[in-house]
Amino acid sequence: KRVVAPSFGVRAVAAADTKFKSGRTEITQVGKERPADHPCNEDPLKRKAELLYLSMQHNIVSAFEEIDGSGDFRVDAWDRKTGGGGVTMVKQGGNVFEKSGVAVSCVHGSFGPEAFVQAAQSVRMPGTGAPVERPSGEVPFFACGVSSVNHPWNPHAPTMHFNYRYFEIGGKDGVPKIWWYGGGADLTPSYLYEEDAIHFHQVHKDACDKHDKALYPKYKKWCDEYFLIKHRGETRGVGGIFFDDWNDRDQEAIMAFQKDCADALIPAYIPLVEKRKDQPFTEAEKEWQQIRRGRYVEYNLVYDRGTQFGLRTGGRTESILMSMPLTARWEYDHEPAAGSREAELLKVTRTPRDWLNIGA
């Protein structure tokens, strides 16, 4: 399968191609050169980020194609009129997953003070940690990242989401350059299997610890706080890791951290799906999964910053909403019976647990 992805350029894709593990999908830029003034052509660090996220996409898609066994992901390459574009890969109605999607987008352009504040509301100046100054006019920006949501059919197999991204503002016309990294990965089961939650956290902790033992405790807590459905007082799932506005160390070091976390995704998640995908389930368990899918929709449409930002700033709707489950359910005032397995799951979303007994 070959698709045209003009904004990514021949060299970027060729380089990413060399990192595929077993990808049955090949993305190739055909017949059109990337514009000479594309930010990734000017700046080796930006190109490196782009390649990093493309390679994450291809590694993950390869793993999902393998476990799902239902054939290739659909690939949509798109261009953004005002700069950049993306590649969205989706498999709907597979053998194991009702919907699985991995999307890369690398967009650039300029925006005004309002959008600047929206994007950089909590970031500090790289290096110094000083507050950022609100610019008076338009400033250039570059945003590149990969995001993915995967919903299995089986109510005993958890949903997994991850996202890794790089953001840069300014660096031209007297506006100081502000940059930061963000991302994370989290697990959303409909039924609690403690050993699954512990496994997912442990593999991520191991990846974090290779860089700095302080990172996992901090990012585990951040994840619980970030994926909170505030109007329910429930977290979206059993957490994982999350970070944002990260710019207090070397850029190469942060990208190496992101790469190790992304490499952890397959060993952290695929064995859980392998274990649960053929587990027997009842109609009532499927219905509970559908109610939990409704909560997933609530979080993504009401709170998720990427979704809100994307939908309100003319992003590609289908790429943004590929995170939606195939189906979802809302029952008025549904509360599972006390002591049930459904109530057990709710309890853990209402009081996040310290899965690895790190004492934090």
Add this chain to the structure above:
Amino acid sequence: KRVVAPSFGVRAVAAADTKFKSGRTEITQVGKERPADHPCNEDPLKRKAELLYLSMQHNIVSAFEEIDGSGDFRVDAWDRKTGGGGVTMVKQGGNVFEKSGVAVSCVHGSFGPEAFVQAAQSVRMPGTGAPVERPSGEVPFFACGVSSVNHPWNPHAPTMHFNYRYFEIGGKDGVPKIWWYGGGADLTPSYLYEEDAIHFHQVHKDACDKHDKALYPKYKKWCDEYFLIKHRGETRGVGGIFFDDWNDRDQEAIMAFQKDCADALIPAYIPLVEKRKDQPFTEAEKEWQQIRRGRYVEYNLVYDRGTQFGLRTGGRTESILMSMPLTARWEYDHEPAAGSREAELLKVTRTPRDWLNIGA
């Protein structure tokens, strides 16, 4: 069926009771007097608004109980800790409706300048039309309204939503009193039946025309603009009427308008459900309805001001989200075949029609 609704008070409910048409559900305040300083005790106009919305709720619930024929609505009366409360009536899994809900809430208290701006962002001073001044501290508010969403099972029967409300800020401690009315009713079919859309609009136009012939054209257009799913470039359905910030005429006159519009709901909507509820449908038609339900969820969670305001300010989640359909579906990049009945519906959401040929 008798429920406790302390914040509504004996007299309010008794008065509303006298207006019930055929309600099988009776709300009665038992054993607790409403606080003497409740705003509805002090101000005949506030009490009148409260009674108006309670009577709308009971008329509509009576009509729905009759056509659904599956027994009583569930009734939840709730109190808001910091002032006021509400009565939510929901029927889930009926014969005709998968979910039907009508909720009244009357809340009061005080809020700061931020919430003031949020609530009164586009309102002008009553009478003079002058801009409102942002207060420096806390200001009292009173908000009372009824809202309803009704999702039938049959994909040929349309969803109907309505909401009528009154809002008041200030009027104490040197803060000038600002008040306004808002509301409307709109129809969301999965399949277009022109005659159904025309009927719904005509009955509403007749109600509007009794008061002022300028109202329907203005409020029809406002409805198309308000219920726009911006990231899709689609309206939620085939429209109806919508207005907000209304305070340029006598309060009694606006309430009389709201009452006539609410009285129009049963003749505007129930005959459409009657006509379509037993119409045969295919599995593919049911699936298209589910995709349209997904769009409904997108509008309500991403754009609806009442939902956003309620969820972010600690409203009763189950009453706010009673508007969610029982089930919904999201397919990646779904586009119906050209010339199909599904494409016909989409077309009308992308280019709103002048159903009554009013030339506006």
